[in-house]
Amino acid sequence: VGSGAPTDAASYRGVWAFAEWRHGRVHAVSYELLSAARRLADKKGVSCAAVLLGENLRDRASELLRYGADVVYVVDHPALRHFTDEAYSRCLVELVRRHKPEILLAGATSIGRSFIPRVAAMLQTGLTADCTDLDISDEGLLLQTRPAFGGNVMATIICPYGRPQMATVRPRVMRPVLDPRNGRVESVTLPEEVFRTRVQVLQVIPEEDTTAKLSEAEVIISGGRGLQKAENFRMVEELARLFKGAVGASRSVVEEGWVPVSHQVGQTGQTVSPTLYMAIGISGAIQHIVGMQGSKIVVAVNKDPEAPIFDVASCGVVADLFEFVPAFIERIRRGES
């Protein structure tokens, strides 16, 4: 089972969360992961650690102690200034080999989804992708639940023999919980060859247009073909601005050329899970729904009460969007009064 000799599972202890450092700050998903890791660690009665890789981290690592970490392992090195799969995975693998955690969680972000499979392959263990729920079984194994088949199916997965048991977790699914510890930050020095990489990062260009940062947004206002033409799409952008959120779109809208493809939500676009997803004039084709059904609150505005988008809505508005949206914009502008 699991390719060759089973790992000596008993010698692995503790739950780890991989924390992400981006553009000079600890990324929010790190606190979510750490809170999940803390909960699992408590359930197993073991300790909980975070790993932070980057350059010029200063004392920011200690922020992670406030979310339940007993230890934060920090590797601060100029080669970690930009993400590369090779340097990141060698660092993490080296730390895992030294400390042998039994569970390792990382964010299902563009960083985690890229290098964590390499870590799993180097450590020769299993990896469950994109989990939305984590628990500990009666036997003490990690129960990893995730959507598959575009969200039509949920699967619970275990990794009985490989160690650590590894999972990536969708951003915004776990709740960050403040749980300050008298933990410690441990700076780790690794041999130089760990940082060598065949890949050269030439340029990192952050998306200037924050409206396109879909995966990060807490609020996404999305428009569909029901808006009829490009000028009308400005209503969607206006609403997004009021919420300080991002603009999403169905594929039809992208195909019409009203917005660039970076805004497309769905199977061939982006998968998002904001606090609020508002679908305006979107029918709710399955290829769209798979990209947004993880959202906490889904508001659908559509004149057709049978539109499938209402099946995944937490709040449904059957109305003509040309009446409803301007009135709603007006209401928000007016505020409390």
Added chain:
Amino acid sequence: MKIVVCIKQVPDAKNVRIDPNTHTLVRQGVESIINPFDLFAVEAALRLKDQHGAHVTALTMGPPQAEEALREVLSRGVDDAVLLSDRAFAGADTWATATVLAAAIRKIQDVSLIFCGKQAIDGDTAQVGPELATLLDMPYATFVKGLELQGDGHLHVVRKTDEGIEEWRLPLPALLTVLRDVGDPRLPSLKHKMRARKAVIPVWGLEDVGLSEDRVGLRGSFTQVVRVFSPPKRSDRWMLEGSVAEQVEKLYQYLKEAKVPGL
């Protein structure tokens, strides 16, 4: 230059359901398609071939009927194809899948570039590409939206991340997982269709790729699916009644109460 494209035949995800009685996946009657992202991978390979000349081989691990998927990409201009099929391969997780693909690519020899899709729409993990590259000790770039082959045996790629765009340079041999931005898949041509129909597609099993039974399929997998179930339906749906003005007010208060940021 030898290029390999990994493609996967997948059930049309929207029709897959859980049988409420047996609690198992119902795949009968569900049409199979080529994973949409893999068609972009094929297109990226064919464009490189058009520009620089290359031999493009399509590879898939799957049941015997996955041969259809290979014939389809042959009809789009892929040079040849190999089907990796063996009872022992069944039930593979991403690690066991990557193990078989890696063994096949070693057997093909001297492969300079491997293309995978960003992810498959059934398993949805996006893990096979990076795991495959790791097993072959190749550098890789994920979420690639554009690429250029440079004279000195390096690739210049543009990646799409959560934060924006990155440009990377990496030496061949390498593996890329691609997004739809690499180009719309070309349609099958008459000439290639005829060739595809007649093509003999070799089938490689366990012994052909030189692996033992305990490294592949269910036995070679680290992860085990212990339960599948239907996602819980939204039970909290609320349809707003009344005039537009009343609906507006109700929605406003609802979002306010839910403490939606920005309000």
